[in-house]
Amino acid sequence: AQSVTQLGSHVSVSEGALVLLRCNYSSSVPPYLFWYVQYPNQGLQLLLKYTTGATLVKGINGFEAEFKKSETSFHLTKPSAHMSDAAEYFCAVSGAGGFKTIFGAGTRLFVKA
């Protein structure tokens, strides 16, 4: 069975500050991990993903995430927040062989000027 927990339904940062969105997962198979971003009234856009290989994954818009198996975590970071980063972020887990993708509850990121 697989599950995803996103710690913090809301995160607020100042423009230029570090963004850290937390995601922990559980999976009975080697996980595939994803971060998606959703802007109001839009679909989900893939930010980055981890399947195999390098555990530090870089995505679009300056975001990156690190897969830590020992901590069952896949936290999303960005060194310097921009106003345009304000959105809803979803962490998701699946696995090889067509496992269903399970989404976390989402974290809304607010960026203050």
Added chain:
Amino acid sequence: GAVVSQHPSRVICKSGTSVKIECRSLDFQATTMFWYRQFPKQSLMLMATSNEGSKATYEQGVEKDKFLINHASLTLSTLTVTSAHPEDSSFYICSARGGATTDTQYFGPGTRLTVL
């Protein structure tokens, strides 16, 4: 690459009518398509999974006779909400998986359905 479109983006209909939403993969062949429903300020709820040429697999609690899903080709899936009622008003999002990236789902922009 990996673009998914949905049509319409918004639809308003009267109670009792049926509404069809289309989901297309524009630059890859989607062997699997997914339909989600999203309530305000909530995560995505998977409604059903469809493989091209096969009957859709519905999640528990989703009425298959109310939400008809057809995946007739590798680039098109449709969701028909039959006899819609106000409680069916929601944001419906499709996603597709296939082509060179079978490990990743790509999402459409969503369809806002309002039933009066």
